[in-house]
Amino acid sequence: MKEEMSSVDIRYIVQELKEEIVGARVDKVYHEGNEVRIKLHKAGEGRKDLIIEAGKRIHLTSYIKESPQPSSFAMLLRKHLSGSFVDGIEQHDFDRIVKIRIGKFTIIAELFRRGNVILVDENNTIIGAIRYEEFKDRAIKPKLEYKYPPARENPLEVSWDRFVELIKGEDTEIVRALARKLNMGGLYAEEILLRAGIDKKKNVKKLSEDELKVIYEKMKEVFNSPKKPNIVYKEGKMIDVVPIELKWYEGYERVYFETFSQALDEYFGKLTIEKAKEERTRKLEEKKKQLMATLERQERMIKGFEEEARKNQEIGDLIYANYTIIDGILREFSKAVEKFGWNEFKKRLEEGKKQGNKIALLVKNVNPEEDSITIELEGRKIKLYLNRSINDNAELYYEKAKKAKHKLEGAKKAYEELKRKLEQIEKEIEEEEKKIQVKKIEKRKKKWFEKFRWFISSEGFLVIGGKDATTNEIVVRKYMQENDIYCHADIWGAPHVIIKDGQKASERTIFEACQFAVSMSRAWSEGLYSGDAYWVYPEQVKKQAPSGEFLPKGAFMVYGKRNWMHGIPLKLAVGVVKYEGEELVMCGPVDAVKAHTDKYIVIRPGDVKKSELVKRIQKILEKWGYKVPEEDIMAVLPPGEGEIVEVVE
Structure with missing residues (x-):
């Protein structure tokens, strides 16, 4: 692995x-x-x-x-x-x-x-x-100049002549020469030779120039392969994670990922958790292993006692079921032994078997030392003591069955106790695993507009705005279309705000967008309570600066009439709204948030640090049943400090 x-x-x-x-x-x-x-x-x-x-x-x-x-x-x-x-x-x-x-x-x-x-x-x-x-x-060591380890050959940059010099200088298998001399490791050396169709064990001294050329070309091919990250599995277990499709792993189960980071994270992340579990529960796992081994032994004992009890009970019952035959055997055979002795009895028994005597044929073994014989009835072998009555013989088997049942009860109690201990150990392991300080952050795939500032107006229009110079540039250049409306606050560095399909919106949505533009500007971090903004049509917004002037990244010129809105209050609300089938945390004008949810938090510029404000908002949302990561709340709030002025439930 x-x-x-x-x-x-x-x-x-x-x-x-x-x-x-x-x-x-x-x-x-x-x-x-x-x-x-x-x-x-x-x-x-x-x-x-x-x-x-x-x-x-x-x-x-x-x-x-x-x-x-x-x-x-x-x-x-x-x-x-x-x-x-x-x-x-x-x-x-x-x-x-x-x-x-x-x-x-x-x-x-x-x-x-x-x-x-x-x-x-x-x-x-x-x-x-x-x-x-x-x-x-x-x-x-501190204060020393950092020095790199001795340089190794780079297979991406090695020339043909240098490649031949490196390989021919070896006297070993080609797979070893590639791995050692060209800093690529065994797996990729194997992959190159597999693609080249050359036996990896072939000695470099026996390689022709044509074969070396194929290896050189395949080396360049492998290290310039298109990215196709995947985890390789063998018999359901991860064995490798690689950035490209490898012929070496043809026939193996492979799971593909969009990025190599995702593949590496899944692979090493699971290894990290497994190692953490192993370290934390090692002693408990040892106890569990011992208990399971004891439990298996106990199961075998229980089966043995059950079999012993059943077998002896059935033999006792069989003796009584064949009372006449067995009673007759005991009486006749005991008399014969008493009269002739065991040696003569055995001779006469063998003669009886040869003559086909049915009673003699039932006897399978004779034991003079125990004064017993063993007969076979209905496929069962029954030991009978000639010095005891039929009732005593049957009672011997019933007693054995009784003892086995008694042992069985004890074994079952011990088994249940072991099971209880095993369940307790498993609970302890589970509790320890819960304490493992590794958690996976499940990231929701964000919608395209969440990379910007955004909200949904009370009339249902999507409004987006830039977060910085780069996203301001993107909002206007990539996402502004001829049917939109452009809004901007009257303050330097304010976000470019676009109402998508805004020319169908009423003045209500335009006011909300202008309020959003003002609230998401530097006016908020400066603690202002009101500001001015304007709106225009897309064709009025151009990247064309007046003659002799230069427009920096994220800046645009607005030409023509501006439609002003003055004295707009800096006030926003935060709530969780449903949009396109998902619940999203949204920060926007109070009327816009109010139109999409019954519960919301009203904020305005204040003196509470943004990080603390995020935590307070998160706690309120949690009380309402929403688990929203801090970074999601942080991403939608305006810049700078603020305060909560109202919580509507």
Whole structure:
């Protein structure tokens, strides 16, 4: 089973993470053991958690550990990185090393062997690390320059001549030569040779130039394969997670994912939970194992006692069912033994068998030492003591059946007690598993408009607005159409607000959109209680600046008549509304929210920190039966501090 990412995996995940995390803001950093988790927020996309496990993996995760008291390394990372933005991420050469640039600093994730996570400054000087260590050619210690491990060959950049030189310099199987010399690991060496149709065990000295050319071409093909992330299963168990379709795994069950991060997260997330369960319940599982073994032995004993009781009871009954025959055998045989002795009796018995005597043929064994004979009746062997009566013989079997039943009762009681103990152990295991501090954040797939500021007007029109320069640009350029209405607050940096299909709306919706534009602007964070806004038609909004002027990103010019609304109060409401089959937390003008839900919270500019305001709103929503993540509430609220002025239930 795979336990760490390969250089190939890292190449693909880094390409993916460039799209996912570059431009995201660092909210908080957590550290425990070998793991560092960076909680990020990306405008228009919300929360993203990046997990780095030294020596093993790096990807976005939804499996979140409840972190203990922050470590000194976590505090160091928070001090230097919180509030900064991710500027870039790259793989160092083709090694299992990833560099993440955040502001003036860089996190270096070493994902080979024991691994490490190191923070360096703009001069590549080490500020801190998970662990400090020394090697023969470098050291990980504060104030020292960070040095990379000795470089290894990059199969993506290796020339044909260099490839031949590397491979021909070996005297081993081609699969080993590829894995060692070109830093790709065994799996991808096998895949390349499988696609090339060349025996992996063939010695490199016996390879022709044509065969080497095919291997070289297939190597380039594999490492430039289109991304198709999947988890590979064998007999229902995960055995690998890979970024591309591998011929090597043809015939195996495979589950595909939209992103490599999702595949890695599902794979390593489940491993993390399984390991956490194993660590927390190891002793209890040992007890359970012992109890189950004892329980199995007890089950076998119960079956044995049941069989013994049944068998002896049936033999006792069989003796009485054949009373005349058995009584006659006991009387006649005891007299014969008394008269002739056992040796003569046995001789006469054998002669009787030869002559076909029915009674003699019933006898299967003679035991002079026990003064007994064994006969067979109705397929049952019955031992009879010649010195006892038929009643005494039958009673012997009934007594054995009675003792077996008594033992059976005791065994059943012991079995029930073991079952009770096993159930108790299983409950304890279940309770311990509940304490495992790893939970999976189930992220709802957001609707397209949730990357912007938005609300549904009281008349049912969708209104969207930008959150920053980038989303402002997108709102106007991509989503504004000729039948919409454009609204803007009379303050610099206010969001561009669009009423979709707004030319069919009444003045009521237009007023709500203008109130939204004012409330979502800097006017809120400045503590203003009212502001002005205007609306125009889409054709009046252009990216064309007056001569000699320049329009920055997110800025547009409005030409022609503006339809003004003055003295609009900055007041919004928060509630959970049903829209397109889903329940969504919405923040918008009070009349708009009121039109779609009976319960809502009215807010206005105030002096309560936004994070605290979010928690208060979350508690009220929870009381109403809605479990809304903090980040979802944070995403819809206006910028800056505020206060709750009314709760309508």
